[in-house]
Amino acid sequence: MKQSxxxxxxxxxxxxxxxxxAKWLKKNLTxxxxxxxxxxxxxxxxxSFIILLLTGTFLTFWFDPSQREVIYDGSYVPLSGVHMSxxxxxxxxxxxxxxxxxxxxxxxxWAALIFMVAIVAHLLRVFFTGAFRKxxxxxxxxxxxxxxxxxxxxxxxxSLPDDLLSGTGIRIAEAILQAIPVAGSYLAFFAFGGAFxxxxxxxxxxxxxxxxxxxxxxxLITVHLMLVWYQKHTQYPGPGRTEKNVVGYPLMPVYMAxxxxxxxxxxxxxxxxxxxxxINPIWLYGPYTPGQISAGSQPDWYMGWLxxxxxxxxxxxTHAFGHTISWxxxxxxxxxxxILFTGMALYPFIExxxxxDKREHHLLDRPRNAPNRTALGAMSLSFMIISLVNGGxxxxxxxxxxTINGIMWFTRFGLIxxxxxxxxxxxxxxxSLQRADxxxxxHGRETGRLVMMPNGEMLEVHEPISAERKWTLTQHxxxxxxxxxxxxxxxxxxxxxxxxxxxxxxxxQVPAPxxxxxxxxxxxxx
Amino acid sequence: MxxxxxxxxxxxxPKHVHRTSDTDIAxxxxxxxxxxxxxxxxxxxxxxxxxxxxxxxxxxxxxxxxMGSTNIxxxxxxxxxxxxxxxxxxxxxxxxxxxxxxxxxxxxxxxxRSEEVDRADxxxxxxxxxxxxxxxxxxxxxxxxxxxxxxxGLSPIVLLxxxxxxxxxxxxTTNWESGTRLVLDPAGTPIKPEDLxxxxxxxxxxxxxxxTERTLENIGVDAVLLxxxxxxxxxxNAERLSWTYQGIIAFSKICSHMGCAVALYEQxxxxxxxxxxxxxxxxxxxxxxxxxxxxxxxxxxALAINSEGYLVAKQPFTVPVGPSFWExxxxxx
Numbered sequence: 001m002k003q004s005x006x007x008x009x010x011x012x013x014x015x016x017x018x019x020x021x022a023k024w025l026k027k028n029l030t031x032x033x034x035x036x037x038x039x040x041x042x043x044x045x046x047x048s049f050i051i052l053l054l055t056g057t058f059l060t061f062w063f064d065p066s067q068r069e070v071i072y073d074g075s076y077v078p079l080s081g082v083h084m085s086x087x088x089x090x091x092x093x094x095x096x097x098x099x100x101x102x103x104x105x106x107x108x109x110w111a112a113l114i115f116m117v118a119i120v121a122h123l124l125r126v127f128f129t130g131a132f133r134k135x136x137x138x139x140x141x142x143x144x145x146x147x148x149x150x151x152x153x154x155x156x157x158x159s160l161p162d163d164l165l166s167g168t169g170i171r172i173a174e175a176i177l178q179a180i181p182v183a184g185s186y187l188a189f190f191a192f193g194g195a196f197x198x199x200x201x202x203x204x205x206x207x208x209x210x211x212x213x214x215x216x217x218x219x220l221i222t223v224h225l226m227l228v229w230y231q232k233h234t235q236y237p238g239p240g241r242t243e244k245n246v247v248g249y250p251l252m253p254v255y256m257a258x259x260x261x262x263x264x265x266x267x268x269x270x271x272x273x274x275x276x277x278x279i280n281p282i283w284l285y286g287p288y289t290p291g292q293i294s295a296g297s298q299p300d301w302y303m304g305w306l307x308x309x310x311x312x313x314x315x316x317x318t319h320a321f322g323h324t325i326s327w328x329x330x331x332x333x334x335x336x337x338x339i340l341f342t343g344m345a346l347y348p349f350i351e352x353x354x355x356x357d358k359r360e361h362h363l364l365d366r367p368r369n370a371p372n373r374t375a376l377g378a379m380s381l382s383f384m385i386i387s388l389v390n391g392g393x394x395x396x397x398x399x400x401x402x403t404i405n406g407i408m409w410f411t412r413f414g415l416i417x418x419x420x421x422x423x424x425x426x427x428x429x430x431x432s433l434q435r436a437d438x439x440x441x442x443h444g445r446e447t448g449r450l451v452m453m454p455n456g457e458m459l460e461v462h463e464p465i466s467a468e469r470k471w472t473l474t475q476h477x478x479x480x481x482x483x484x485x486x487x488x489x490x491x492x493x494x495x496x497x498x499x500x501x502x503x504x505x506x507x508x509q510v511p512a513p514x515x516x517x518x519x520x521x522x523x524x525x526x
Numbered sequence: 527m528x529x530x531x532x533x534x535x536x537x538x539x540p541k542h543v544h545r546t547s548d549t550d551i552a553x554x555x556x557x558x559x560x561x562x563x564x565x566x567x568x569x570x571x572x573x574x575x576x577x578x579x580x581x582x583x584x585x586x587x588x589x590x591x592x593m594g595s596t597n598i599x600x601x602x603x604x605x606x607x608x609x610x611x612x613x614x615x616x617x618x619x620x621x622x623x624x625x626x627x628x629x630x631x632x633x634x635x636x637x638x639r640s641e642e643v644d645r646a647d648x649x650x651x652x653x654x655x656x657x658x659x660x661x662x663x664x665x666x667x668x669x670x671x672x673x674x675x676x677x678x679g680l681s682p683i684v685l686l687x688x689x690x691x692x693x694x695x696x697x698x699t700t701n702w703e704s705g706t707r708l709v710l711d712p713a714g715t716p717i718k719p720e721d722l723x724x725x726x727x728x729x730x731x732x733x734x735x736x737x738t739e740r741t742l743e744n745i746g747v748d749a750v751l752l753x754x755x756x757x758x759x760x761x762x763n764a765e766r767l768s769w770t771y772q773g774i775i776a777f778s779k780i781c782s783h784m785g786c787a788v789a790l791y792e793q794x795x796x797x798x799x800x801x802x803x804x805x806x807x808x809x810x811x812x813x814x815x816x817x818x819x820x821x822x823x824x825x826x827x828a829l830a831i832n833s834e835g836y837l838v839a840k841q842p843f844t845v846p847v848g849p850s851f852w853e854x855x856x857x858x859x
Contacts, residue, residue, distance in 0.1 A: 030631075030633075031633070032631050032632070032633040035630075075585070099579055099584060099599060099603070100579065100599075100600065100603045100604075101600075102597060102600045103600045103603055103604045103607075106604075107604075135638040168786055168787075168802065171784065171785045171786060172784045172785070172786065172802060174785065175783070175784035175785045175848075175849040176784075178697075178849055178850070178851045179849065179850060179851070180852075181852050182852055183852075184851055184852050185693040185697055185851040185852060185853060186692065186693060188693070188851075189690040189691060189692065189693045189696070190686070190687075190689040190690040191689065191690070192690060193689060193690040193691075194690050194691055194696070194743070195696045195697075195743040195746065195747075196743065196746050196785070197742050197743065197746065198690075198743065200689075200690070231638065232633075232635055239536060239537050239538055239539060239540055240536065240537075240538045240539030240540070240632070242536070243635070244634065244635055245632050245633065245634055245635055246632070246633050246634075246635050247539065247630050247631070247632050247633075248630060248631065249628075249630065249631065250631055253622070253626050254622050254626045254627065254628070257618045257619065257621055257622035257626060258618070258619055258622045258623075260618055261614070261615040261616070261617070261618030261619040261621075261622065262615060262619065263615065264611045264612065264613075264614040264615030264616075264618065265611075265612060265615035265616065265619070266615075267611040267612075267615070268607075268608050268609075268610075268611040268612025268613070268615055269608075269612065271604055271607040271608040271611060271612075272604070272605070272608040272612070274604055275600070275601055275603075275604020275605050275607070275608055276590060276593050276596065276601065276604070276605075277593060278593060278594065278596070288742075289742060289745055290742055290745045290746035290749065290780070290785075290787065291711060291729060291731075291745045291746075291749035291779060291787055292787055292789065293786055293787040293789045293801050293802070294801070295789075295790060295801050297786070297801050297802055307803075310784070310803055310819060311803045311804060311818070311819060312819070313819040314819070315805075315815055315818070315819055315820055315821040316821060317821035317822065317850060317856065319855075319856040319857045320857075322853075322855040322857070323852055323853065323854070323855070324850040324851065324852065324853075324854040324855070324856040325850075325852070326821065326849070326850040328783065328819045328820070328821050329783075329784065329819075329849070329850070332819075360637060360638060362635060393804070394801065394804065404804050405817055408804065408817075408818070441534075467534075467537040468537055468540050470534050471534050471535070471536050471537055474533070474534045475534075475536070478533055478534075478536075479533065514531050514532060514533050514534070515532040515533055515534055515535075516531045516532045516533075519532070
């Protein structure tokens with residue numbers, strides 16, 4: 001026996017005698033993970049979170065979240081002698097007087113942007129492939145929670161340096177608090193420890209940003225991953241892949257190497273961005289004061305849609321009985337996002353209620369094969385994109401020589417008109433793609449080769465596609481793959497009618513071709 | 527022959543195709559060298575990081591195309607870390623893709639639902655234990671426990687009460703009083719009408735009593751924008767016109783929508799624009815909202831002149847400045 005084997009044997013023995021982990025480990029080292037590029041989106045979320053923890057910890061060693069006033073005397077000359085908060089001064093200190101400090105700040109900010117992009121991309125992948133279906137509804141809910149907390153965490157993060165831009169963001173957050181009926185001004189005064197801006201808010205959100213929310217993230221991510229592990233990963237449909245198996249590579253060594261390697265790749269890419277691409281250059285904005293502002297004030301992208309909604313809100317306020325209700329803030333700032341996020345969280349349950357499908361699903365849907373769901377997703381996405389466009393209306397206006405007013409009116413109408421159109425078009429596209437699949441299976445692939453028949457007729461030669469491909473394109477309507485029809489008892493009453501109507505809309509599908517049809521076509525050729 | 531529709535059948539996993547590194551020793555060696563080269567490059571990256579940290583000057587800048595002026599030391603520490611991490615990653619992935627087994631494995635999957643026996647067992651055990659505790663019978667204990675647990679959560683909420691004071695009159699009060707002189711921000715000097723040309727704009731604050739220091743909370747409610755137009759440009763009612771002085775008009779700079787500083791003044795159109803949400807106010811019509819989400823005009827400050835010829839406030843603001851709140855009586859503007 002080699003020495004290395006002897007040592008690892010001793011260590012393994014030591015651990016196992018104290019934990020009894022041998023059986024569990026043996027089983028899990030050979031655990032199978034399906035392979036697909038879209039499964040790496042969730043990994044990016046996890047890895048950028050780890051990068052955020054590492055770089056964030058580094059930043060806390062120098063950052064002072066205090067709003068006490070100091071006079072800046074660091075090495076950034078243009079702000080020398082300027083009165084500012086200790087928070088802003090320490091952020092400048094990190095940027096100019098700590099070696100690698102600016103780099104860490106920039107990696108931290110880039111990682112936050114990547115974290116949010118990856119969460120949204122991961123969410124879209126899970127939505128469009130139907131991965132949220134039974135038994136994975138809990139993980140969908142955890143995911144929606146992580147997205148929501150991610151938005152808050154990001155906002156708090158870029159609020160901390162107390163530069164002119166971030167202070168303006170806090171001012172807006174305060175106005176949203178203040179707009180809440182009955183309790184608003186009290187909530188604002190409690191949160192800020194008095195009148196805005198006060199000296200309490202930054203230290204408070206600092207604790208939330210570096211302790212409370214990261215702790216919550218860790219807990220939620222842990223449960224999220226444990227469920228993935230325990231329920232086993234979903235897989236895309238294809239030859240040999242069924243609801244009863246999982247096809248892929250074993251944890252050790254392939255998946256370990258790929259996933260571990262991917263962490264370092266994500267780190268490397270983020271570090272590269274942090275090294276070469278300046279982000280949030282706070283020294284250019286100056287310290288926060290409520291009397292000033294920089295033109296083109298923009299939140300980070302994941303807040304942009306909210307800001308866009310607030311910008312396009314009509315100027316509605318109710319003035320009655322000595323009270324004011326600011327619908328222009330409440331609707332875009334709280335009510336609409338509340339409805340959107342609640343709807344998103346409940347979607348798996350709504351879909352299962354409509355379809356009556358209570359079975360487990362481990363094979364993913366190809367988005368085209370669930371036209372209603374895909375159309376709904378595209379519709380929601382178009383809503384978000386239009387809001388986001390309006391969040392950057394000032395930037396877009398200056399870059400493309402448009403008027404802010406024009407963009408605002410376009411998005412105000414667009415928000416209502418475009419999503420339904422997107423729904424209809426997407427659904428049509430899905431059904432057309434299903435038809436294309438059907439053609440491909442029945443008539444084969446167009447080879448591009450033209451043949452002239454003896455009678456002068458020109459034909460394009462079609463080549464049959466492989467049995468594997470045929471199966472992939474038709475498996476979604478194989479016996480047992482479709483949800484059972486709704487029972488008659490579920491169709492009664494107004495709720496029942498609504499459910500039946502949506503159930504029928506869901507059931508619209510181009511019939512998948514069958515072997516019988518292929519044979520009929522072959523017969524007719526002979 | 528039956529009428530049964532025949533469907534496609536699952537052909538099963540496709541046959542495994544070997545990679546060149548599985549069959550060709552030269553290709554395998556090449557892959558091995560590639561992986562090792564990546565790891566060596568990573569080691570070089572770490573050396574570069576340490577070198578840059580110690581030996582590069584921290585105040586030298588280089589111009590990068592597109593990116594602009596960049597600090598050399600930060601740049602090279604970053605590039606070092608990039609190499610160090612990225613190359614470990616690329617090496618590991620290459621190792622997995624070229625040299626580790628690439629044959630797909632099939633594992634079984636079982637329904638999440640437990641066996642009927644276990645489910646029945648659980649229910650039975652639960653009821654049995656609940657009975658032992660008397661959960662079904664002892665309603666006095668259950669109810670009093672419910673009360674206690676329900677109330678215990680109140681303490682942390684009550685304890686948060688001291689986070690801040692009650693708003694009181696703070697949202698309605700500013701430091702503008704009758705006769706308060708306008709001083710330029712940030713110079714702090716009082717201002718006379720002749721200091722302001724037609725078309726000019728100035729940010730002013732109320733002059734503070736000697737010995738008091740200006741806080742950010744003050745600025746958050748006190749900031750005022752002074753604009754001078756020709757008196758005939760105004761389109762105001764008699765009262766509001768009397769609040770102007772020789773074409774000089776003053777508005778709260780704190781947006782009536784969400785409190786941002788309304789800082790963009792367009793001289794041609796005489797519009798004030800808030801950069802946050804683009805609420806637009808017409809200066810000639812007492813800051814009436816002409817576009818955007820703001821629902822109320824910016825509060826106007828009545829101006830006058832004192833015996834020494836300095837601009838002063840004729841009276842405090844007649845309405846609260848800044849964003850709306852529940853207790854605000856907005857029927858009066």
